[in-house]
Amino acid sequence: xxxxxxxxxxxxxxxxxxxxxxxxxxxxxxxxxxxxxxxxxxxxxxxxxxxxxxxxxxxxxxxxxxxxxxxxxxxxxxxxxxxxxxxxxxxxxxxxxxxxxxxxxxxxxxxxxxxxxxxxxxxxxxxxxxxxxxxxxxxxxxxxxxxxxxxxxxxxxxxxxxxxxxxxxxxxxxxxxxxxxxxxxxxxxxxxxxxxxxxxxxxxxxxxxxxxxxxxxxxxxxxxxxxxxxxxxxxxxxxxxxxxxxxxxxxxxxxxxxxxxxxxxxxxxxxxxxxxxxxxxxxxxxx
Amino acid sequence: xxxxxxxxxxxxxxxxxxxxxxxxxxxxxxxxxxxxxxxxxxxxxxxxxxxxxxxxxxxxxxxxxxxxxxxxxxxxxxxxxxxxxxxxxxxxxxxxxxxxxxxxxxxxxxxxxxxxxxxxxxxxxxxxxxxxxxxxxxxxxxxxxxxxxxxxxxxxxxxxxxxxxxx
Numbered sequence: 304x305x306x307x308x309x310x311x312x313x314x315x316x317x318x319x320x321x322x323x324x325x326x327x328x329x330x331x332x333x334x335x336x337x338x339x340x341x342x343x344x345x346x347x348x349x350x351x352x353x354x355x356x357x358x359x360x361x362x363x364x365x366x367x368x369x370x371x372x373x374x375x376x377x378x379x380x381x382x383x384x385x386x387x388x389x390x391x392x393x394x395x396x397x398x399x400x401x402x403x404x405x406x407x408x409x410x411x412x413x414x415x416x417x418x419x420x421x422x423x424x425x426x427x428x429x430x431x432x433x434x435x436x437x438x439x440x441x442x443x444x445x446x447x448x449x450x451x452x453x454x455x456x457x458x459x460x461x462x463x464x465x466x467x468x469x470x471x472x473x474x475x476x477x478x479x480x481x482x483x484x485x486x487x488x489x490x491x492x493x494x495x496x497x498x499x500x501x502x503x504x505x506x507x508x509x510x511x512x513x514x515x516x517x518x519x520x521x522x523x524x525x526x527x528x529x530x531x532x533x534x535x536x537x538x539x540x541x542x543x544x545x546x547x548x549x550x551x552x553x554x555x556x557x558x559x560x561x562x563x564x565x566x567x568x569x570x571x572x573x574x575x576x577x578x579x580x581x582x583x584x585x586x587x588x589x590x
Numbered sequence: 591x592x593x594x595x596x597x598x599x600x601x602x603x604x605x606x607x608x609x610x611x612x613x614x615x616x617x618x619x620x621x622x623x624x625x626x627x628x629x630x631x632x633x634x635x636x637x638x639x640x641x642x643x644x645x646x647x648x649x650x651x652x653x654x655x656x657x658x659x660x661x662x663x664x665x666x667x668x669x670x671x672x673x674x675x676x677x678x679x680x681x682x683x684x685x686x687x688x689x690x691x692x693x694x695x696x697x698x699x700x701x702x703x704x705x706x707x708x709x710x711x712x713x714x715x716x717x718x719x720x721x722x723x724x725x726x727x728x729x730x731x732x733x734x735x736x737x738x739x740x741x742x743x744x745x746x747x748x749x750x751x752x753x754x755x756x757x
Contacts (some may be wrong), residue, residue, distance in 0.1 A: 315637040317671070320641045323669050324648070327660035328706075338653075345601060345653050352605035 346386050358386060385530075406568050409457035412544040413570065417533070420573040422446050426566055427471065435500070436479035438462070438568060443470045453572040459537035459560035460484070460525060472571075476563060477538070478503045486538050486557075487527040491516050494526050497538055497557060503564065506539060513546050513553035523557050535571065592635075594641045595743060597650065600627055604654045604735075620725055622696050624651045626733040629668050629695040630740045633674025633682055637732045651659035669699045685737040692733035704749060 308315065312382075337347065414421055424440035442448045444467045454461040454491060456473045462476040475482055482499035486508075493516070496509035521541040527534030539557040546553045603623040610621065624647050631640040631647075648666025652658040673695055682691050700722040 313636070316638050317641040317667075320645050321664075321667050321671070324645060324660060324664040328664045330662075331659040341649075342658075345650055347655070348598075348603040349601050352602055353608060356606050451650055 313469070320433045331382060344406055355464060384451040384465065386537065398495065403567070406457075408586045410568060410570055413455075413457040418481070418485050422448055422571040424472075424569050424571055426569060427586040434501075436499070437473040438476060438563075438566065438569075440472050440474055440571070441470070442471050442571060445469045448472045448571050452574055453536075454568055454569050455532075456561055456566060458562070459539065460554070461561055461566060462565070463531050463570065474569070476503070478559060478563070479508055482547055483529070484532055484538070486523045487534075488517060489522040489524050490518075491521070493517070494528070495499075495523065504558065505542070506556040506559055508541065510552055510556050511555070512551060515553070517541060517544055517555060519544055592639065593643050593646065596631070597628065597646050599740075599743065600624060601646045601675065603627070604650060608654065618638050618720065620721075620728075621732045621733065622729040623726060623732055624648070625663075625669060625696045625699045626692045626729055628670050628699075629692040629733070629742070630688070630737070632670045632695070633677050633688070637726050639675065640674070641667055643659050652724050659710075661703065665699055665702050665706075668718070669695055669704065674714050685734050688737045689730040689733040693730040695723060696729040697722065700725060 312568040318344070339423070359491045371576045397403055410423060422442050424442035424446075427439045427441050429438055438454075438461070440448075448464055448467045450464050450466055452464045452552065454463060460477055462474045462479070462482065465475040467473075476499070477484060478499040478501065480499050480501045484497050486495045486497040487493065488495060488511075493511060495511045500505040500507045508523070519541055523538045523541060525534055525536040525538060537560045539554055539559040539561075543556040544553065596666065600623075607621055607623050624705075627642045627647055628678075631643050635643060644666040645663060648663035651666065674689075674692070676691070679734060680686050680687075680691065700719075704719045704722070713746040
């Protein structure tokens, strides 16, 4: 008997193992049993492995996600840089359009306040000849522009058309030494002569008696007596008043209302009819 | 010593598998590495040593389920014994043939689990059967990877004689 058992020891032990497993399964209830010593050891061994594996995988996943994110950020950054450049260019363009719109709006407003035939022209350039301070505009005889017509902006007087071709015209600016126009001190209604001095920052105020009332900052407007400019156009403000002890006239300058360095659009006014010369205003001045 | 190594490897694989399932999201279909180990034992280990190791492997699998009922312990031993019988019929010498062997073992294991489980727990039976094909496939893939590793560790390397009554 013992020899049989010894000979078939392994199969018998395997049967015991199988029987124990079967008994364990059949004997188990639905209720979860408390962990025994073996369970605790097994769980104690697996838990750190699981933690390590989770940490490793999490680290790899995080590293990968950060790498992908970084690539994405770089790509987005490049795209945003391009977009930013384009938008900045657009902003510059829009600001330019806005400024142009503002200037045109003011010109339109001027047209509403001062009705009459006008031609809106764009300044093409400044004549490089230092002896002739002129601007070139993009309107000419084809647009009705003729020599002698007044050129203004919403800010004030610019000059008069010196010559015109079919599609362009040169404008003699008021600060050219050859320029002359009739003016009037708005506050006192004194009539004065205005001459260019070759300096865009200063016009000469002429022919005002030194006994006349004149103050710094007085507004000077066109008188309309020169046959070129209609009356009431702003020329500038009085500056540098000097009353001499001798002589008939005082010396003063006029700071032009128009910033000639920034003129971009102008209005070319129709020739002044002789009847519109405000001769009746001459009596108000004291020359 | 081999039994201890088997247990350590099984614990490692189960721990890693649980983590892999967590990330891959194979809620229904598990990669049954324990069946692959049992299949390998049935090919290489002796009868007593293999049965004891399978018992231990099944016990650990039971333990890792969180609700040990002894079902997987029983099934591991049964699968090992059936594998011993099958090993007398087929010749498994390569990783590919081992993968097929492990897939067959896993299918058997799954069907037995479903059959026995359906008697005691219907919900477990339904979920087990629906995920079985994918589980078998994934276990085959895992077996391809595990085969050289198990060979390297020399798990049950001293035994090649198939059958239940041979020593």
